[in-house]
Amino acid sequence: xxxSIEPGFGSTGTTEQPxxxxxxxxxxxxxxxxxxxxxxxxxxxxxxxxxxxxxxxxVMEAAxxxxxxxxxxxxxxxxxHDRSLGNxxxxxxxxxxxxxxxxxxxxxxxxxxxxxxxxxxxxxEIGLAAKVGRPVVILKGWRVQNEEGTAGIWYxxxxxxxxxxxxxxxxPGPTP
Amino acid sequence: xxxSIEPGFGSTGTTEQPxxxxxxxxxxxxxxxxxxxxxxxxxxxxxxxxxxxxxxxxVMEAAxxxxxxxxxxxxxxxxxHDRSLGNxxxxxxxxxxxxxxxxxxxxxxxxxxxxxxxxxxxxxEIGLAAKVGRPVVILKGWRVQNEEGTAGIWYxxxxxxxxxxxxxxxxPGPTP
Amino acid sequence: xxxSIEPGFGSTGTTEQPxxxxxxxxxxxxxxxxxxxxxxxxxxxxxxxxxxxxxxxxVMEAAxxxxxxxxxxxxxxxxxHDRSLGNxxxxxxxxxxxxxxxxxxxxxxxxxxxxxxxxxxxxxEIGLAAKVGRPVVILKGWRVQNEEGTAGIWYxxxxxxxxxxxxxxxxPGPTP
Amino acid sequence: xxxSIEPGFGSTGTTEQPxxxxxxxxxxxxxxxxxxxxxxxxxxxxxxxxxxxxxxxxVMEAAxxxxxxxxxxxxxxxxxHDRSLGNxxxxxxxxxxxxxxxxxxxxxxxxxxxxxxxxxxxxxEIGLAAKVGRPVVILKGWRVQNEEGTAGIWYxxxxxxxxxxxxxxxxPGPTP
Numbered sequence: 001x002x003x004s005i006e007p008g009f010g011s012t013g014t015t016e017q018p019x020x021x022x023x024x025x026x027x028x029x030x031x032x033x034x035x036x037x038x039x040x041x042x043x044x045x046x047x048x049x050x051x052x053x054x055x056x057x058x059v060m061e062a063a064x065x066x067x068x069x070x071x072x073x074x075x076x077x078x079x080x081h082d083r084s085l086g087n088x089x090x091x092x093x094x095x096x097x098x099x100x101x102x103x104x105x106x107x108x109x110x111x112x113x114x115x116x117x118x119x120x121x122x123x124x125e126i127g128l129a130a131k132v133g134r135p136v137v138i139l140k141g142w143r144v145q146n147e148e149g150t151a152g153i154w155y156x157x158x159x160x161x162x163x164x165x166x167x168x169x170x171x172p173g174p175t176p
Numbered sequence: 177x178x179x180s181i182e183p184g185f186g187s188t189g190t191t192e193q194p195x196x197x198x199x200x201x202x203x204x205x206x207x208x209x210x211x212x213x214x215x216x217x218x219x220x221x222x223x224x225x226x227x228x229x230x231x232x233x234x235v236m237e238a239a240x241x242x243x244x245x246x247x248x249x250x251x252x253x254x255x256x257h258d259r260s261l262g263n264x265x266x267x268x269x270x271x272x273x274x275x276x277x278x279x280x281x282x283x284x285x286x287x288x289x290x291x292x293x294x295x296x297x298x299x300x301e302i303g304l305a306a307k308v309g310r311p312v313v314i315l316k317g318w319r320v321q322n323e324e325g326t327a328g329i330w331y332x333x334x335x336x337x338x339x340x341x342x343x344x345x346x347x348p349g350p351t352p
Numbered sequence: 353x354x355x356s357i358e359p360g361f362g363s364t365g366t367t368e369q370p371x372x373x374x375x376x377x378x379x380x381x382x383x384x385x386x387x388x389x390x391x392x393x394x395x396x397x398x399x400x401x402x403x404x405x406x407x408x409x410x411v412m413e414a415a416x417x418x419x420x421x422x423x424x425x426x427x428x429x430x431x432x433h434d435r436s437l438g439n440x441x442x443x444x445x446x447x448x449x450x451x452x453x454x455x456x457x458x459x460x461x462x463x464x465x466x467x468x469x470x471x472x473x474x475x476x477e478i479g480l481a482a483k484v485g486r487p488v489v490i491l492k493g494w495r496v497q498n499e500e501g502t503a504g505i506w507y508x509x510x511x512x513x514x515x516x517x518x519x520x521x522x523x524p525g526p527t528p
Numbered sequence: 529x530x531x532s533i534e535p536g537f538g539s540t541g542t543t544e545q546p547x548x549x550x551x552x553x554x555x556x557x558x559x560x561x562x563x564x565x566x567x568x569x570x571x572x573x574x575x576x577x578x579x580x581x582x583x584x585x586x587v588m589e590a591a592x593x594x595x596x597x598x599x600x601x602x603x604x605x606x607x608x609h610d611r612s613l614g615n616x617x618x619x620x621x622x623x624x625x626x627x628x629x630x631x632x633x634x635x636x637x638x639x640x641x642x643x644x645x646x647x648x649x650x651x652x653e654i655g656l657a658a659k660v661g662r663p664v665v666i667l668k669g670w671r672v673q674n675e676e677g678t679a680g681i682w683y684x685x686x687x688x689x690x691x692x693x694x695x696x697x698x699x700p701g702p703t704p
Binding site for chain 2: 098099100101103104119120121122123124125126127128130131132141142143144145146147148152
Binding site for chain 4: 450451452453455456471472473474475476477478479480482483484493494495496497498499500504
């Protein structure tokens with residue numbers, strides 16, 4: 001059985017599954033955020049991880065674009081039923097039809113989540129990600145505080161640090 | 177046609193629909209939070225508004241209990257398929273079957289949302305509520321910040337202030 | 353504030369929870385289906401069971417209307433975020449925000465389901481209801497066949513028979 | 529890093545998006561159904577279309593396996609949060625976390641749907657698919673009837689006929 005997909009990608013039972021990393025953020029974003037998301041996508045793509053996003057414009061598009069620039073694999077998860085609304089940098093597009101509840105699928109599908117800017121949709125994704133045990137690294141945008149602490153959420157000041165925190169958080173053993 | 181439900185409740189086309197207010201927070205909570213949630217429920221029940229919650233224990237139970245103490249109406253929206261998991265202070269129980277995506281239904285069903293403590297599920301609900309345009313008053317627990325500001329989110333220091341902020345936020349015209 | 357909701361309704365820990373029965377069918381329907389749904393709603397309302405529906409027009413409206421004519425309690429579960437789109441015969445309205453995935457909540461919330469006419473949305477609800485173990489009685493409309501049989505689905509020729517089949521299906525012990 | 533994903537796959541703005549075809553059916557199935565699903569998957573994979581499925585065992589596994597045998601691309605959409613529950617023939621796995629509501633995502637993500645056997649979950653998918661306008665070809669299992677007809681649903685007696693009906697249904701112009 002020939003696999004046309006690169007070694008390590010896909011599932012053969014003998015090769016390792018790739019990591020999945022979700023990048024979340026606004027459908028509209030600043031030039032700075034777009035650049036950050038694109039660089040984050042590049043780091044993810046280079047690493048061989050699958051880039052997951054909400055499939056739309058802004059940060060989601062930039063991250064997918066960056067991942068494709070490095071030959072990475074990209075997956076977009078849309079709220080509605082129309083695949084053509086996905087941005088042009090997605091290898092595969094899922095149309096969930098569940099509206100904002102697709103935010104749950106976006107973060108659940110990643111092994112970890114990187115947040116870049118964004119408004120309330122992104123805030124909901126940070127909460128949902130942490131709720132289902134996905135480590136979250138916030139690169140820019142939200143700051144959240146709770147008396148009980150915010151275990152599982154980290155802050156980074158640039159894409160490289162964000163990616164490095166994600167790798168550490170996913171390493172077996174004690175988290176950073 | 178006789179209505180056995182009190183005037184103003186239910187829908188006849190001639191009477192006004194009641195307000196719905198969602199109270200969100202942890203399924204496990206401190207005694208202080210339980211008391212706060214119960215008092216918040218009482219204020220909602222006394223006002224004639226419908227108390228909406230996630231239907232489970234902790235803050236959800238306390239709020240429903242408070243509302244029932246004043247003869248209010250309570251509605252619980254559960255993540256799974258088993259109605260019997262609802263707390264004993266619910267007039268009606270919806271089983272959504274969509275897991276944490278039921279958080280969207282909990283906050284969407286309210287005209288406004290009051291948050292009391294809680295962890296990441298509650299954070300996701302704050303985000304989802306604000307995303308779909310429901311005013312959120314945080315009584316205790318989360319503090320969220322964003323460079324773009326957090327329009328639609330307020331903080332209160334006691335249940336009375338929380339309820340009063342909700343009333344103001346829902347009044348036609350400029351918001352507080 | 354006096355509750356005129358009937359004794360035994362609501363939850364006190366001491367009284368029995370009412371049954372919930374979901375009526376499903378088209379948002380557009382024939383006069384015959386409307387009359388059938390209204391009569392079905394009346395039977396449900398008279399019995400003290402809660403009438404659950406998808407909250408919109410057609411069969412959903414007729415069933416809620418019938419239940420209210422007998423002083424019953426009605427609950428509508430909408431796909432979107434706008435409560436005002438509910439029909440005028442609903443005591444309580446849930447806005448799920450999950451689009452057609454709200455069909456799962458509609459059928460899960462009932463202890464049993466009665467289907468009257470309807471098109472593909474109704475077919476999906478018949479499938480989802482049976483999947484989560486809710487007995488389904490089809491009054492009119494769909495006929496479904498499978499080599500493995502269709503355990504848990506019954507057919508009735510009028511509302512009285514449908515209601516009677518539901519009662520039997522929910523009686524403890526062997527099903528009809 | 530070289531992409532070995534076939535030309536035309538992925539999104540560059542210049543190449544055409546592939547078709548997506550969802551195969552639905554039971555998580556447990558007969559040997560005959562497994563063979564049918566595998567052959568269906570092969571036809572889909574050979575054609576260059578993306579094979580979409582619910583990601584689990586039985587018909588879902590067989591279809592994904594068939595598609596991979598021909599070097600096709602496979603996408604599994606799971607109900608829960610645990611990617612490792614996906615079958616070993618999936619290139620990419622989405623964890624939706626919305627339980628049976630993931631059935632909506634499975635059928636919406638396809639341009640068309642082929643059903644092979646299955647029980648009530650599959651029936652719900654047939655309904656949801658037709659509801660959101662996806663042509664459905666039933667190879668084996670369910671037969672559904674409605675007085676209003678069942679436009680958009682076809683029956684086939686073998687995988688080749690099923691695939692051919694899907695191609696026709698998706699061809700611009702009048703449907704078969």
